[in-house]
Amino acid sequence: xxxxxxxxxxxxxxLPLAGLNPDLLPPxxxxxxxxxxxxxxxxxxxxxxxxASDIDALRAHGITELLVASSDYEKIQxxxxxxxxxxxxxxxxxxxxxxxxxxxxxxxxxxxAFSSNNMADIVATTRELATHVxxxxxxxxxxxxxxxxxxNHDFCTFTHSANVASYGTLLAHAMGIRxxxxxxxxxxxxxxxxxxxxxxxxxxxxxxxxxTKEEMTVTRLHPARGFQLLRREQEVSRGQLMMAYxxxxxxxxxxxxxxxxxxxxxxxxxxxxxxxxxxxLTGKRPYRRPNSISESLTIMxxxxxxxxxxxxxxxWKSNFLEGSRA
Amino acid sequence: xxxxxxxGRFQGMNTxxxxxxxxxxxxxxxxxxxxxxxTMKDSRRFARRSCDLxxxxxxxxxxxxxxxxxxxxxxxxxxxxxxxxCFFHHVQxxxxxxxxxxxxxxxxxxxxxRCRRVADKCFEIGVHVMASDTSVDRTP
Numbered sequence: 103x104x105x106x107x108x109x110x111x112x113x114x115x116x117l118p119l120a121g122l123n124p125d126l127l128p129p130x131x132x133x134x135x136x137x138x139x140x141x142x143x144x145x146x147x148x149x150x151x152x153x154a155s156d157i158d159a160l161r162a163h164g165i166t167e168l169l170v171a172s173s174d175y176e177k178i179q180x181x182x183x184x185x186x187x188x189x190x191x192x193x194x195x196x197x198x199x200x201x202x203x204x205x206x207x208x209x210x211x212x213x214x215a216f217s218s219n220n221m222a223d224i225v226a227t228t229r230e231l232a233t234h235v236x237x238x239x240x241x242x243x244x245x246x247x248x249x250x251x252x253x254n255h256d257f258c259t260f261t262h263s264a265n266v267a268s269y270g271t272l273l274a275h276a277m278g279i280r281x282x283x284x285x286x287x288x289x290x291x292x293x294x295x296x297x298x299x300x301x302x303x304x305x306x307x308x309x310x311x312x313x314t315k316e317e318m319t320v321t322r323l324h325p326a327r328g329f330q331l332l333r334r335e336q337e338v339s340r341g342q343l344m345m346a347y348x349x350x351x352x353x354x355x356x357x358x359x360x361x362x363x364x365x366x367x368x369x370x371x372x373x374x375x376x377x378x379x380x381x382x383l384t385g386k387r388p389y390r391r392p393n394s395i396s397e398s399l400t401i402m403x404x405x406x407x408x409x410x411x412x413x414x415x416x417x418w419k420s421n422f423l424e425g426s427r428a
Numbered sequence: 429x430x431x432x433x434x435x436g437r438f439q440g441m442n443t444x445x446x447x448x449x450x451x452x453x454x455x456x457x458x459x460x461x462x463x464x465x466x467t468m469k470d471s472r473r474f475a476r477r478s479c480d481l482x483x484x485x486x487x488x489x490x491x492x493x494x495x496x497x498x499x500x501x502x503x504x505x506x507x508x509x510x511x512x513x514c515f516f517h518h519v520q521x522x523x524x525x526x527x528x529x530x531x532x533x534x535x536x537x538x539x540x541x542r543c544r545r546v547a548d549k550c551f552e553i554g555v556h557v558m559a560s561d562t563s564v565d566r567t568p
Contacts, residue, residue, distance in 0.1 A: 326523045326542070333491060333524060343491075347522070360520060361545040 114142055114169040117178070119160060120195035120203040122168070124151050126185045130174040134165070142169050154194070166199055182207050190238050197242050201268070202252035204238055207231075208264040212293060216260060216300060224297065225290075225335050232267070232289035236282060239271045239289075246272045246421040250384065250395055259299050259307070262381055267292030269377035270345075270370075277373070277417050288370055291342035295349050295374050298328025310388035325350055326359045344368035349375050352409045372411040376402070376418050379410075395422060447502040448485075450516045451547055476509035483515065484530040488537075491522040505529070512541065512556040518549050527555065 114133060121127070129148040136143050145168060146152055160168070170178065182189065186207055190200050208231050215227040239245055249272065253265045270292035271285050279285060299307060302324055306317045313321060328346035332338045348371035351357035353364055357375075367375075383398035393401065399419050406415045487499045505515045513529060521527070525540040538555035546552050 330523050333522070355545060360543050360551070362520070363545070366520075366545075 113172045115172055115175040116167040116206070117170050117175065118167050118199050118203040118206060119157050119165070120192070120199040121178075121182050121189055121206075122152055122157060123185070123189060123192070124153075126188065127178055127181055130170050130178065133169040133171075135169060161196075166202070179207075179210050183211050186234050187237070190234060197245070198248045198252055200238060201242065201245060201248050204234060205249065205253055205264055205268065208235065208267065208293070209261050212260040212263055213258075216297075219300065221297075221331055221335055222337075225294070225332075225337050228267075228290040228293040229286070229337065231293065232271075232286040235267055235271050235289040236285045239268065240275055240282070240285065244421075246276070246418075250422070253381070253384070259296050262385065263293045263296055265381045265385075266295060266374065266377050269381060270373055273373055273377055273414070273418055273421070274370075276421050277414065287339050287342055288345075288373065291339075291345035291370055292374060292377070294328070294332060294338070294342060295345045295378065296324065296328065297331055297346060298324035298326065300331070301327045312389060322350070322358050341368055341370040344371045345374045347371070349378050351375065353411055354408045356408070367411075372414055376410050376414050380418070446498065446500070448504065448516060448518050450504055450550055453547075474510040474512075476507040476512075476514070478507045479505060481505040481508075481531060483513075485515070485517070486528040486530070487521070488526040488528065490525045490527075492520070503529075505531075506552070512554060513538065514552060514554050516546075517551050517553050520545070520551050521553050526558065529555070 117132075122132075129151060131144060131148050132146045132152065133142040134145045135141075146156070160166075182203070186204070190204060192200070211227055211231060215224045218224070242248070246269065249265070249268045253261075253268070267289045271289040274285055274288045279288070302321055306313065306320055309317065325347050329343055332343055332346055345368070347359070348357075348362065348367050351360065351362050351367050351371065352375075353367070353372075355361045355363040379402060380398055383393045383401060384395060386392050399422065402410060402415060403419070406412050481504070483503055483505045485501045485503045487493060487497075487501075490497065490499070493499065501517070503515045503517055505513055507514045515529070521540045521543050523540055523542070526537065527540070528535055528537050537558045539558050540553060541556045542554040544552045544554075
């Protein structure tokens with residue numbers, strides 16, 4: 103979650119309306135953010151169940167998320183993950199809200215899995231989540247634009263990985279990859295592409311300023327460390343390994359860790375490179391404001407053919423243009 | 429690049445090796461024995477010395493290799509240190525790939541630490557030593 107809300111001495115977390123299914127979730131107090139402050143006010147107590155008409159009324163007022171206390175969210179989160187398929191297929195909720203729910207659940211689940219430091223668990227979790235990412239991704243229209251609008255941008259590895267997974271899957275689909283298993287592998291690969299950062303000291307990853315030369319050198323070890331961690335896992339495919347190992351390579355050989363060029367780079371890694379940079383540019387950083395979508399695309403265009411695969415970048419850009427025309 | 433002609437027998441094995449040749453412009457222009465600076469980027473623990481040796485390379489586990497792949501080569505070694513070595517190869521090797529370098533009477537088991545592309549079909553491979561006894565265990 104990007105924003106911290108305070109009220110009654112406890113922290114709150116945002117819950118997309120698409121996740122509010124009284125049949126699946128236990129009753130909890132629901133809150134609204136107070137306008138222009140970071141404080142909250144009670145919207146509905148746990149003993150008064152929320153109805154579909156209430157959700158419609160909230161949406162009519164432009165509200166797409168409610169707040170629940172962090173302690174309540176901890177109870178809800180596993181249920182959201184367990185019932186994700188049902189929640190995402192409920193078409194009474196707008197596509198953008200369902201994509202927002204998916205993004206939230208993927209981020210939370212990755213945070214939990216990554217904290218276990220158990221690579222087999224992490225890989226299994228990403229495979230499961232990838233199913234949902236692909237299922238909703240391939241049946242949604244203009245999903246890339248919607249995901250870009252709802253994605254969390256809180257500068258942490260799990261959020262970044264969740265966004266890269268969604269973007270990568272949708273870009274691969276837009277490029278004509280239709281095989282569901284392949285798309286699932288790309289989605290899971292997107293979640294795993296930065297797994298090497300688990301071995302980079304947190305003081306460097308969360309540093310609120312530009313990195314020194316030495317810190318940059320340490321950070322640049324993460325593709326190789328990710329490769330080393332993942333190659334031991336039987337379930338990880340060659341393409342997924344290349345996403346982790348080659349996503350910082352450039353088409354002209356200026357990237358790292360190897361400096362491979364053009365077609366020496368795996369297709370999935372070239373896809374990952376585009377969405378990884380787009381996600382980073384549109385995301386918050388302690389030392390700069392997030393770039394808008396059009397600013398990010400303009401910055402990336404300057405490196406078309408040198409950093410990025412021209413054709414893949416063109417496809418990525420065209421999806422935003424199509425989305426704005428629709 | 430890979431020289432197609434066979435260049436000799438691999439010690440103790442009934443098979444031939446292929447020699448990896450490196451374009452002149454890629455080779456380091458420093459005299460043998462020069463102590464090279466160990467930078468953080470290289471992830472080196474010990475000072476390395478430049479050299480102009482040839483070693484027999486046997487790849488034990490290669491991530492990109494299958495059962496049919498060539499595993500025996502003759503490679504130019506450009507520098508060595510107490511804990512590792514650096515040589516040129518015509519294909520990429522990947523972190524944790526295991527190999528044996530044979531320098532004549534001496535062979536050592538190594539693990540790939542880094543790989544850097546320096547020219548077309550020419551990769552500089554940095555390896556660190558895994559076993560230092562004379563009887564190298566070929567089990568990956």
